[in-house]
Amino acid sequence: MRKHTYAELKERGLGAQAAQHVIKKTRDAYTTLKANIKAGNYGKPGPKRRAKVESKPVSFRPEAAQPFDDRCLSWQYDAQTVSIWTVAGRLKNVRFACSADALKMLREHRKGESDLIERDGVFYLIAVCDIPEPEVYEPAGFVGVDLGIVNIATTSTGYRAAGRGLNRHRARQIELRRKLQAKGTKSAKRLLKKRSRKEARYTANINPMVAKTIVTTAERTGSAIALEDLTGIRSRVRLRKDQRSSLHSWAFAQLGTFLEYKARRAGVPLVYVNPAYTSQQCSECGHIDRKNRIDQATFACRACGFLANADDNASHNIARKGGTVWTAGRESRVPATP
DSSP states (O other): OHHHHHHHHHHTTOOHHHHHHHHHHHHHHHHHHHHHHHTTTTOSSSSHHHHHHHHSOOOOOTTSOEEEOTTTEEEETTTTEEEEEETTEEEEEEEOOOOHHHHHHHHHHEEEEEEEEEETTEEEEEEEEOOOOOOOOOOSSEEEEEEOSSEEEEETTSOEEEOHHHHHHHHHHHHHHHHHHHHOOHHHHHHHHHHTTHHHHHHHHHHHHHHHHHHHHHHHHTOEEEEEOOTTHHHHOOOOHHHHHHHHTOOHHHHHHHHHHHHHHHTOOEEEEOOTTTTTBOTTTOOBOGGGBOSSSEEEOTTTOOEEEHHHHHHHHHHHHHHHHHHHHSOOOSOOOO
16 A cells, blocks of 8 residues: 555655555554454345445545654643644644643653544544553452443442433433434434433443442452453343343443453453353352342342342352352462472
């Protein structure tokens, strides 16, 4: 691509470094497209959707994220300004706002490229910070985390993040969107645009607080965190039509990501376990039966009579599985044979 396009990009007025970024961004887009097709994310060969994706060239939105390296963008931390290259020339002394902790992190750990994005008329600079990770300690136990919709997260230590407020907010946003879409006027469309991503922002505000509480508890007790591997759950689970919206708006992957990066920054071990039968198995005697789960909130073992909250029971099963996974995956402590 450089051989065929670099000279043309230079003739159009792009600087050398900017031209290289344009080529790299285009290459990355087609690499991602090819990987998605190969993974089957657009279906098997033949359907119209996949044929359309394969035949249509990749297009870029005018407000799409744009990467800048240190040659195209420089930071002045004391003045809290940046100097950034544009097609109209370099803009200097462009002020940026951030918290005191974020400024300290930028000053000490910023490294590599920064992405400039535009969202709802506001520009954001997303900087890459290379932060050294503390050494992971040997856990004294495991905190099992059961993720759900009614309860966002339930841990084996007794912490429960109720999802009532989030679910009410989500239902309210769905109803408001339905009414505005049915109205169809210009003002309704303007309000729809204004309210876009409101639900996602609300969820993205709740999940970090839940993740921080769980990681802090594990760090304080010297424990590790055990999470269910819920990859592909949306395609496996079959629900009634009125429940599908809740499943597909469930942000379990986002919460898992927050837990993972916060655990890495704190040096807390984290493992993923197989979620099979965690909600049907008794955490006291190990008996597995679908009938053990009476309803969403109640677990009653048919073998030993153990009665508990269903999410609490599942979290203890996940904690036990976490210990098994950790033991199987860590290095042998047996001394070498002389």
